[in-house]
Amino acid sequence: MAIIRAGLTSALSRLCVSDVTSNNTSRLISTGISPLFFKATTCLYAEPLKKKKRIDPAIIKQREERKKKRLEKQIRRLERHARQLKPIDELEVPFEFIDEKKERIREAPALTPETLEERALLYKEWARYKRKQNMNNMQMIDRLVFAQQKALDELRQESEELYQAAIQINPTQLPFTVRGPVRTPPIKGYDSPDGEYLDVSKKW
Amino acid sequence: MNLVQMRIRSCLYSTSVKAVRKQKWDLMSAVCLERKPVISRELNDIERRFSRILAETELETSHKSDHEVRFEQDMLQAELLKSKSVDLDIDMALQQTAQDFEDAAVEEYNSFPFESRLTEADRTHDLQSLERKLDRHLLLLVQEKQWDQKVWIMPQGLRMDGETMLQTAERVLKEECGADLMVSFYGNAPCGVYKYKYPKRFVGHGENASVGAKIFFFKAQYIAGHLEHNKLKRKEFKWLGREELMASLPEEYCRNVSQFLIDEE
Numbered sequence: 001m002a003i004i005r006a007g008l009t010s011a012l013s014r015l016c017v018s019d020v021t022s023n024n025t026s027r028l029i030s031t032g033i034s035p036l037f038f039k040a041t042t043c044l045y046a047e048p049l050k051k052k053k054r055i056d057p058a059i060i061k062q063r064e065e066r067k068k069k070r071l072e073k074q075i076r077r078l079e080r081h082a083r084q085l086k087p088i089d090e091l092e093v094p095f096e097f098i099d100e101k102k103e104r105i106r107e108a109p110a111l112t113p114e115t116l117e118e119r120a121l122l123y124k125e126w127a128r129y130k131r132k133q134n135m136n137n138m139q140m141i142d143r144l145v146f147a148q149q150k151a152l153d154e155l156r157q158e159s160e161e162l163y164q165a166a167i168q169i170n171p172t173q174l175p176f177t178v179r180g181p182v183r184t185p186p187i188k189g190y191d192s193p194d195g196e197y198l199d200v201s202k203k204w
Numbered sequence: 205m206n207l208v209q210m211r212i213r214s215c216l217y218s219t220s221v222k223a224v225r226k227q228k229w230d231l232m233s234a235v236c237l238e239r240k241p242v243i244s245r246e247l248n249d250i251e252r253r254f255s256r257i258l259a260e261t262e263l264e265t266s267h268k269s270d271h272e273v274r275f276e277q278d279m280l281q282a283e284l285l286k287s288k289s290v291d292l293d294i295d296m297a298l299q300q301t302a303q304d305f306e307d308a309a310v311e312e313y314n315s316f317p318f319e320s321r322l323t324e325a326d327r328t329h330d331l332q333s334l335e336r337k338l339d340r341h342l343l344l345l346v347q348e349k350q351w352d353q354k355v356w357i358m359p360q361g362l363r364m365d366g367e368t369m370l371q372t373a374e375r376v377l378k379e380e381c382g383a384d385l386m387v388s389f390y391g392n393a394p395c396g397v398y399k400y401k402y403p404k405r406f407v408g409h410g411e412n413a414s415v416g417a418k419i420f421f422f423k424a425q426y427i428a429g430h431l432e433h434n435k436l437k438r439k440e441f442k443w444l445g446r447e448e449l450m451a452s453l454p455e456e457y458c459r460n461v462s463q464f465l466i467d468e469e
Contacts, residue, residue: 097267104267111264119257126254133469140467144395147464151397154418155369158231165368166393173391181244184318185338 229399230417233372234360236395236461237344237387239426239443243321245339275302331442334426340445340468344426345452346380347440351406356442356452358461360419369394373422381441382432387424394420396464398457421464 097104156163247255268276278301325333334342345356361376363369370392377387401416431441446468450458 100273101267104273106264106266106268108264119261122253122257125250129250136467136469144464144466147396148393151394151420154397154399155394155420158229158418162231162369166370168392170389170391173388181241181339183244184321185242185323187317187319 227416228414230414231363231369231372232360232417232419233363233369233376233394234358234398234419234421235344235373235377235387236358236421236423236464237377237426238423239334239342241340242338271302271305275306278302331444331448334430334443336443337445341466342426342443342445343449343465344381345442345444345449351403355454355457357454357457358421368392369420370422373420373424377424384429384432386427386429388427390423390425395423396421396460398460400456421461423464 152163152166155166321338323333323335323338324330325335326337330336336342344358346359347354347356348360349355350357359376359380361372361379363372364375367375370389374389377385398419398421399416400419402414407413407415444452446465450462453461
């Protein structure tokens with residue numbers, strides 16, 4: 001019963017001039033002290049609704065038709081452009097080369113059977129050479145992996161902690177980049193001349 | 205009383221205790237510092253022959269380039285001029301021909317001073333120079349006193365408490381070669397190990413004396429800088445190619461080291 005009453009008082013309290021829940025009910029009513037007990041609803045600034053204009057249904061239909069048409073046109077335009085992919089110049093044979101193909105054919109003397117034979121032999125020799133090289137590489141990699149595994153095993157025997165530290169990935173090495181060897185060594189103190197930078201890439 | 209009991213127990217079980225007891229090994233890190241090849245290797249016989257054939261085949265299957273077309277047109281023009289069938293057009297004569305262009309390009313190429321593939325250090329055989337054998341791997345060796353003899357080995361040092369093996373390797377390199385040397389270590393894991401027992405007469409007799417050392421090798425790549433060998437205690441060092449390396453390392457050490465080095469055929 002007490003619970004219900006408490007619920008009711010809290011719900012009705014905002015309608016009340018003074019605090020119902022408080023026990024020391026005062027008979028004195030004053031609006032001059034804070035918090036202000038009187039509350040007014042906020043102004044809405046509304047005006048009576050306007051009368052709806054009646055439009056001819058034919059005009060409405062026409063308008064909708066126009067809107068639909070415009071949308072369709074946009075869709076069509078989008079579809080047309082979607083089909084056109086950005087060309088990759090490097091992969092396309094220029095038209096002038098296709099036109100001049102006949103004039104550009106190289107008249108090379110026919111290869112003699114001896115040359116062909118020699119080439120076939122060299123291809124075979126090359127295959128053997130590369131095979132041997134690859135086998136050697138495989139063996140070398142096996143050897144390297146084995147050496148590392150042995151080192152890790154030895155380390156684990158000494159201390160599990162050090163082993164765990166050793167098998168962590170080193171994030172400073174990733175991504176791994178290498179500057180390969182070049183044909184001639186760099187010239188010391190060489191001041192490379194600045195070329196002109198011309199951006200010829202097309203806008204799409 | 206307790207102590208006496210312990211003694212007795214250790215005497216009784218001495219054999220089994222010895223079998224189980226872990227031998228103490230010194231942990232060391234060594235740095236396998238490599239200078240990677242700067243220039244490419246010369247082609248060997250079969251590579252040269254094969255690349256020639258590839259170039260020939262490519263030429264045979266190709267079409268004429270713009271330059272060749274222009275060249276042929278120039279030749280035609282010249283012949284026409286000779287036969288006087290057309291009037292001499294000054295503008296045409298003044299134009300740069302394909303041949304002129306080719307000559308100019310060749311001249312520009314030839315006048316560019318490329319750096320020589322053989323360096324001064326190659327000629328003087330300067331083992332301390334990094335400029336030697338540009339097409340090969342060079343490996344850093346330092347001279348160290350081991351027991352009663354001096355040996356050429358990779359820079360190495362004992363692990364201190366609280367260090368991982370890689371940290372030891374980094375510290376050792378800094379101590380031996382100075383802070384100027386810029387290197388990059390390949391990873392946290394050692395690439396190889398060399399385990400050896402100390403000679404009998406040098407092993408201590410205490411319970412905690414270690415029987416030998418395990419040297420863990422860490423590969424690193426030389427990036428920049430040079431060894432400050434004048435300021436540091438390290439006076440003797442050399443950068444060696446593979447064959448020289450095998451010749452100057454101690455035999456047993458060399459066998460272990462060659463396990464994790466990349467071959468150069």
